[in-house]
Amino acid sequence: MTDVQKCIVCGSGELTSFPSEVSDFVVNRVLGGKPVDIRLEFCRACSMVFYNPRFDAHEMDRLYAGYRDDQYNRQRLEHDPDYDQNHRDNLRSRIEYFDRFCNGLNRSWRGSVLDFGGLRGEFINAAFPKAEKFVYDISGVAPVDGVRAVGGEPSQKFDFIVCAQVLEHVADPGTLVDQIKRFSHARTRFYFAVPMDFPPFQRLPGRLVNMLPAYMRLREILKRPGRYPLYEHVNYFCAPSLRNFFETHGFEISKIGLSRDSNLSCLAVTKEERMS
Ligand SMILES: [Zn+2]
16 A cells, blocks of 8 residues: 555645555455555645545456455355445436436437446446447456457447446546546546535435535544444545546536435536537
């Protein structure tokens, strides 16, 4: 793992640190059984919250190889008995929200669609019935029927790119969105979604959670450091940090919204497209 001195979104050095813990699952699966000291950083400039130190590329590979396959689920359940192996209900509600968020544009979309980090491609397979569908995912799991896998180096450009429930997992989200842009052309439409998953507030309705500043949510978590150890999510976005992040990386957000189950979503184009 690698320590960073600045905010991973805005580059500010104005960070407030809080002690936290790594789950035994991650210690065993990723860190060779050796625990590390870890903390949550709150950026006072943009409200981003993230774990520090950060995973390197090899550690990310170990964490996500075979993500959610039988072996992964077994290992996860050993350490995390509450882990939910059945993501179907969650997927259905995310698609319903996406349909409304896009005003049904996806239902009639006939161009190409890439789900970046979309695991087996279930999301786009259901959400884009008429499109040509592709998925890229580091887990290496086989896509569902109707979706084709692509590699990490773009061999074609896509008309619509979905990247949902990914940015909260990755060590360097800026590098990831720069990689995603290489799969796009000037008129590509982007949909990004991240959870607002500050654990103590998960049961509150999404809009209520959104009204609480990130710092307040973080203070609640950190009254009990160790109660919410690191499993998968290393980044916690809120609306201001998400906007800041995409603007810094050359995107223009046309719409941002929060679902009832606390997912922050946005539609975007690249700034090159806005100016053309
Ligand atoms: Zn920041």
